[in-house]
Amino acid sequence: MLNDNDKKDKKERVIHTRVSEGLDEELKDRAAQLGTSVSNLVRNVLLNTFGLVETVIADTAKAAGVAPRPKPPKKAAADDGTVIGYQTLTLNVNALCSKCNAILAKGSEAHIGITATGVAGADSILCGACVGKVADDDQ
Numbered sequence: 001m002l003n004d005n006d007k008k009d010k011k012e013r014v015i016h017t018r019v020s021e022g023l024d025e026e027l028k029d030r031a032a033q034l035g036t037s038v039s040n041l042v043r044n045v046l047l048n049t050f051g052l053v054e055t056v057i058a059d060t061a062k063a064a065g066v067a068p069r070p071k072p073p074k075k076a077a078a079d080d081g082t083v084i085g086y087q088t089l090t091l092n093v094n095a096l097c098s099k100c101n102a103i104l105a106k107g108s109e110a111h112i113g114i115t116a117t118g119v120a121g122a123d124s125i126l127c128g129a130c131v132g133k134v135a136d137d138d139q
Contacts, residue, residue: 083113083120086131098123099130 019027031041088111095104104110104127111131113124126134 081115081120083124084116085114086111086124086126086134087114095122095125097127097130098125099133100127102127102129 113120
């Protein structure tokens, strides 16, 4: 008699996909080298790829000095326009700091306000000194 775990195992899905003749041969050769079936090889590659991709993205972001993009919430928060944080960016055009009116030249670093549902807009661009004051004001 099958227990609940056995029943779940029986409900696995089959995925059909087309591959080139070369990839088919490579899969068969690699599976033979590893002593497994092509099906198990593909299943293991798929299972491991998701974790690997997440790790690569996190490591790349860490090396670049930026925070990895968080997974979006299942239900978006209502946007009341409140800036919840500032994202550093390199300007592609000249801009003005919305707090002190400092001229921010194209190619320079600036910070743009982020709301619960996206970018606050051009009126939320701050220079480094003003974004530092925002952080100091919160403490």
